[in-house]
Amino acid sequence: xxxxxxxxxxxxxxxxxxxxxxxxxxxxxxxxxxxxxxxxxxxxxxxxxxxxxxxxxxxxxxxxxxxxxxxxxxxxxxxxxxxxxxxxxxxxxxxxxxxxxxxxxxxxxxxxxxxxxxxxxxxxxxxxxxxxxxxxxxxxxxxxxxxxxxxxxxxxxxxxxxxxxxxxxxxx
Amino acid sequence: xxxxxxxxxxxxxxxxxxxxxxxxxxxxxxxxxxxxxxxxxxxxxxxxxxxxxxxxxxxxxxxxxxxxxxxxxxxxxxxxxxxxxxxxxxxxxxxxxxxxxxxxxxxxxxxxxxxxxxxxxxxxxxxxxxxxxxxxxxxxxxxxxxxxxxxxxxxxxxxxxxxxxxxxxxxxxxxxxxxxxxxxxxxxxxxxxxxxxxxxxxxxxxxxxxxxxxxxxxxxxxxxxxxxxxxxxxxxxxxxxxxxxxxxxxxxxxxxxxxxxxxxxxxxxxxxxxxxxxxxxxxxxxxxxxxxxxxxxxxxxxxxxxxxxxxxxxxxxxxxxxxxxxxxxxxxxxxxxxxxxxx
Numbered sequence: 053x054x055x056x057x058x059x060x061x062x063x064x065x066x067x068x069x070x071x072x073x074x075x076x077x078x079x080x081x082x083x084x085x086x087x088x089x090x091x092x093x094x095x096x097x098x099x100x101x102x103x104x105x106x107x108x109x110x111x112x113x114x115x116x117x118x119x120x121x122x123x124x125x126x127x128x129x130x131x132x133x134x135x136x137x138x139x140x141x142x143x144x145x146x147x148x149x150x151x152x153x154x155x156x157x158x159x160x161x162x163x164x165x166x167x168x169x170x171x172x173x174x175x176x177x178x179x180x181x182x183x184x185x186x187x188x189x190x191x192x193x194x195x196x197x198x199x200x201x202x203x204x205x206x207x208x209x210x211x212x213x214x215x216x217x218x219x220x221x222x223x224x
Numbered sequence: 225x226x227x228x229x230x231x232x233x234x235x236x237x238x239x240x241x242x243x244x245x246x247x248x249x250x251x252x253x254x255x256x257x258x259x260x261x262x263x264x265x266x267x268x269x270x271x272x273x274x275x276x277x278x279x280x281x282x283x284x285x286x287x288x289x290x291x292x293x294x295x296x297x298x299x300x301x302x303x304x305x306x307x308x309x310x311x312x313x314x315x316x317x318x319x320x321x322x323x324x325x326x327x328x329x330x331x332x333x334x335x336x337x338x339x340x341x342x343x344x345x346x347x348x349x350x351x352x353x354x355x356x357x358x359x360x361x362x363x364x365x366x367x368x369x370x371x372x373x374x375x376x377x378x379x380x381x382x383x384x385x386x387x388x389x390x391x392x393x394x395x396x397x398x399x400x401x402x403x404x405x406x407x408x409x410x411x412x413x414x415x416x417x418x419x420x421x422x423x424x425x426x427x428x429x430x431x432x433x434x435x436x437x438x439x440x441x442x443x444x445x446x447x448x449x450x451x452x453x454x455x456x457x458x459x460x461x462x463x464x465x466x467x468x469x470x471x472x473x474x475x476x477x478x479x480x481x482x483x484x485x486x487x488x489x490x491x492x493x494x495x496x497x498x499x500x501x502x503x504x505x506x507x508x509x510x511x512x513x514x515x516x517x518x519x520x521x522x523x524x525x526x527x528x529x530x531x532x533x534x535x536x537x538x539x540x541x542x543x544x545x546x547x548x549x550x551x552x553x554x555x556x557x558x559x560x561x562x563x564x565x566x567x
Contacts, residue, residue: 120356
């Protein structure tokens with residue numbers, strides 16, 4: 053077993069463990085921290101696959117910015133432990149079969165397509181320069197359109213968050 | 225280089241760098257007490273050793289032997305984890321910082337850096353953004369309203385200033401065309417007109433440097449941006465409930481972050497280890513490291529100088545300064561650099 057594979061499996065184990073812990077924990081802040089562990093482990097996996105830039109962005113954006121806001125909200129609302137319910141009927145009747153079906157489907161797809169062309173590590177563009185070439189040259193229009201979309205989303209959030217009467221009154 | 229030698233060299237380098245960094249952290253505290261003391265017409269530490277030079281050791285022992293209190297209503301797992309997170313993230317970023325060119329030892333060419341990543345700068349930004357958790361979780365888990373307010377302030381402040389910090393560095397990145405800190409420094413070799421060094425600060429990044437400096441001071445929660453621990457309002461902010469070694473860990477994290485910021489300022493804007501080289505071969509080999517350390521020391525002195533000079537911001541001033549002044553200025557600097565490079 054190569055060193056690479058061992059690391060890959062270790063990060064994968066952290067990832068799955070974190071995801072299970074996210075569901076098992078009762079306190080929201082523990083769940084949020086498990087999600088951070090999942091994000092960080094995913095960054096490790098990206099790094100092992102040769103996608104250094106994606107790994108760094110994963111840490112900066114997801115683990116470092118979005119999850120900070122999650123933790124921030126949990127801290128501000130001072131959310132306590134969740135109360136246990138008797139268990140949702142829908143989760144059992146629909147969730148478990150749905151999960152089984154999707155896992156079988158994914159395994160089938162992976163098995164069907166494995167071995168045809170295994171991609172070597174570093175063969176796909178992962179270097180920052182390659183990504184910049186793709187983003188700002190080959191796919192410039194979709195990239196810019198996406199940024200406009202995000203801008204609209206930000207403006208929508210601002211409109212929703214501002215109080216309806218704050219514009220009418222003059223505040224100094 | 226075989227795998228065995230590589231691992232051996234990496235372990236030795238990591239241990240050595242960590243040792244130097246922790247010693248530097250201890251002596252930055254000494255320097256701060258000494259310099260601020262003299263600015264306020266006091267002596268600072270003088271009793272332990274000559275010039276109080278053994279004061280850091282005495283402080284370390286004192287922290288170790290103090291009672292480690294855990295208040296009754298804290299959320300224990302995070303109360304314990306928060307200082308560890310703070311110190312871990314603060315020490316991680318030193319891994320990609322180069323101190324000088326490579327030196328030959330036993331036939332191997334060993335670069336003076338733990339590892340040279342082609343995403344080095346992004347790694348530092350990522351680790352810095354993770355550093356928020358130590359402070360925020362410390363504030364929350366202490367179950368104390370002053371701590372919580374400190375933690376909230378810290379996370380809001382660090383998230384806000386991270387944007388200006390990141391944008392101020394993009395100008396340097398455009399000019400050097402790489403995320404690798406070694407490549408960024410290498411791009412700053414040579415001179416303009418035969419005497420002005422080709423450092424980025426003299427190469428159009430003058431404004432970028434000051435944006436970086438201000439944003440970095442806010443990121444490290446130092447005066448004049450030390451609102452998370454403003455003692456006049458919040459007792460001690462997020463570390464109110466901490467004592468003994470756990471308190472010392474927050475202190476270590478703060479000073480390690482200061483050193484990282486000083487190293488980055490040196491590497492990105494002041495040419496890293498570039499400086500006049502002269503003398504016999506041995507001296508010429510050591511001089512780059514000397515220049516690097518000298519520049520870093522200048523920045524650490526500046527940090528302390530600012531602390532001894534400026535009063536603290538008000539919270540709304542802090543936020544409007546970050547969002548309404550620093551961020552637009554950083555964007556303008558980015559656009560101007562991009563136009564200049566494309567010209």
